[in-house]
Amino acid sequence: MARNTNLRWKLPLTCLFLQVTMIVLFGVFVRYDPEAHAQWWVEKKRRNFSSDLENEFYYRYPSFQDVHTMVFVGFGFLMTFLQRYGFSAVGFNLLLAAFGIQWALLLQGWLHHFEGGYILLGIENLINADFCVASVCVAFGAVLGKVSPVQLLIMTFFQVTLFTVNEFILLNLLEVKDAGGSMTIHTFGAYFGLTVTWILYRRNLEQSKRRQSSAYHSDLFSMIGTLFLWIFWPSFNSAMSYHGDAQHRAALNTYCSLAASVLTSVAMSSALNKKGKLDMVHIQNATLAGGVGVGTAAEMMLMPYGSLIVGFMCGFFSTLGFVYIMPFLESRLRIQDTCGIHNLHGIPGIIGGIVGAVTAVYAKPDIYGDPGIVHSLDFHHFKAWSTTKTQGEFQAYGLLLTLAMAFGGGIILGLILRLPFWGQAADDNCFEDAVYWEMHEEKSTVYIPEDPTLKPPAPSVPLSPSVPAAPLSSSEPLGHSVPLAPLVSSASLIP
Template sequence: MGCVQSFREICDRQKNTNVRLSLPAVCFVWQTAMIILFGVFIRYNEESDTHWVEHRKANNISSDIENDFYFRYPSFQDVHVMIFVGFGFLMTFLKRYSFGAVGFNFLIAAFGLQWALLMQGWFHSLDYTDGKIKIGVENLINADFCVAGCLIAYGAVLGKVSPVQLMVMTLFGVTLFAVEEYIILNLIHARDAGGSMVIHTFGGYYGLSISWMLYRPNLDQSSRLQGSCYHSDVFAMIGTLFLWMFWPSFNSAITDHGDGQHRAAINTYLALASTVLTTVAISSLFQKHGKLDMVHIQNSTLAGGVAVGTAAEFMLMPYGSLIVGFCCGIISTLGYIYLTPFMEKHLKIQDTCGIHNLHAMPGVIGGIVGAITAAAATESVYGREGLVNTFDFEGAFKDMVPTRQGGHQAAGLCVAICFGIGGGILVGCILRLPIWGDAADDNCFDDESYWELPEDEESVPPILQYNNHMRNKDQSSTHCSSTK
């Protein structure tokens, strides 16, 4: 701690948010690198290549409709919407950081998915005959998943970092993700279709650790901008709802064809419905006069989808999904009420969007639910073939049994947590270097730093312009309506 503290002091400096050289440099160089690496490594797979016709005949596939594209493309598009509109708009709730929320989310997702195609490709889709990565629609989904981990982490540091820092965070985040994913899914042989462990637990702790490393003791100087305004809260609901609605597609996007996708969608649909009710209940119960808090409705209603991620493809049963959602709505909302302020005050973790309550905790719960459900699987419930298919007890793992699978699931969860925390501390160190162009403590949560803002002044009548001129800028600048 002492070492960390002094490192922090070393990095304190006069802040300069001018990224005119660093941001274009990073974008150009990294995008050029992507082109070169794609040129060397990435090709179409047999289902997206013009040789598909021959492949079809050779493999006796009766119709084009059996191309994986038709199994997964609708889910892919739903996931794509979650990544760009869902995450992007969920973060627009701050009254004066909507451009940064949706814009930087757009930037890092667009970069991250390219890097993810490479990193995940090397681990999972490398064709050893020619050393090329062969990609199809499933790779696109996995790249979006990988990016989701980094966007979760963005939630913790929203408004406090520069776009260059976000790019660095994404570069390392995707790399760490691909490694932990390979360890968890391939080496440990845990199942995690919806990514409770691989995506949410990892992404959550990765972001929290970075936020801890980047602790800003004087962040209250920006407190005037740390809240929402009426319309920004409505914008955030666009994000919430698209995440909520498409989460069944998220959890079912890469599960087995047929019953696997079908069941995962049903389980997620139910868990999410249940979460909404307990979130509303707790939000009302713990507020003065029983009024609901938009922060809870925007975030905690999604916790059920996170927590059912691992077990969604198992025979969790419809009531099991409801129970998972029930508990997560409660835990997540209580987290916003008690845990977030506690973490900020005592653990020095400033979590702008409360990702600990929405991703990290529900992710851990999801890992545990997955382990229990796997350990409790029986042939009478799954059927002989169903058990083998669902848990992929094939190849090197053909002697696996459900109880041991439960242990592997738990091991996978531990790996995700370790990678998240360890990786976050490492990357947090890098991000403390005084070269990234992040804003000073009294200038956070403000789009002014990185965006040309529309000059709303020109529409202000003279008397107000005079007032504007007179008053302290700190107290007045907001884009939200102000006559309430």
């Protein structure tokens, strides 16, 4: 029997309850006090050894625009490759992101921006909220087409909470460097989503296999998301770096890594195909792997050639993941990864965490300068006694902690979402927009492929141009036949 998919009251009541709750919490806790906020920023900048004590909005807002575009346009359209699930890919991405940024502003505000009993709201809060929601969008890719919008809202609430805790431990307690979120965003989001979809395994998903494929137009829409993500990824990795050298390095390193991943992905896609053709799935996803892999070490002295190496490795292993690892996960480990997030975010995220640890260990004062290495690796506060080796160890601990929290949290949430009253679709109705959306009938002609065997054979000898028929006389009645000039015999054309 098909599961209950009636959202007549479940979805509107859930959305209204969550939104009213957000309004109440924002009314109690969130403020923007220009004077107090300016003083808070001055103190923050003084502690970070930065001379840019002026308009933070002026510096951060362009990066916020780029990150915002990636979350709502890039991730949304990237998941439109399913031929009958485009409405849900873009629409549900908008839904979970709109709720996620509100909940993230509250949780991150309580941990990072709580002053005098209020959360001081600024442009940095908005960027960090988008980072948090980006992790949710990554996890959404694993369960795409198999969960209801109510389940997505519950997943967003739970994941944003766990993400904020993990991020606070890594960035504030361990002071791990992770400018582009290879660990906190991509690794956490990927393995959290993979664990959830593992718990929500569907035995009879083959019944919806025909809708799990793509079409020409859906792949084209998905490529729009790829291009938006690829173009804006340098802003994503450098948005929260310190103004100056760190932000400059983050943008340059990301740019180089992305370029290398494109060439490597194209080469691998063609090499792994028996006919040497390209697979659009690889081009849509593996070309972005360089941006994921360089995230942790983005603002470090990775050097341009180092960024190219990272992009090469990520493009190489990401494409291999789509060809070999993804089928293995589904057939052997029962992990039904709809979008292949393990290959785009999981593997490159782990590579990024390892690269960050190694780069920190080999950081040298003659490259950064003594003040620069202290500032770049946060060797102050409780880590004033640290060395580059110690920082590398902290980076590794951060990666392991992220994986542990992703697996543990994914198991708990997966068990909650397995309850049968969340409005999830039946196995034979997965990947279908009509389950949750009002679909309008389309009037279109049916395309019938042309059979080349039915074409008449081409003439062996070209014919002379036909003589036009004589004009009808005005005195002759309609339908009176008019004699045509005789055609020239083809034999007369032969000398």
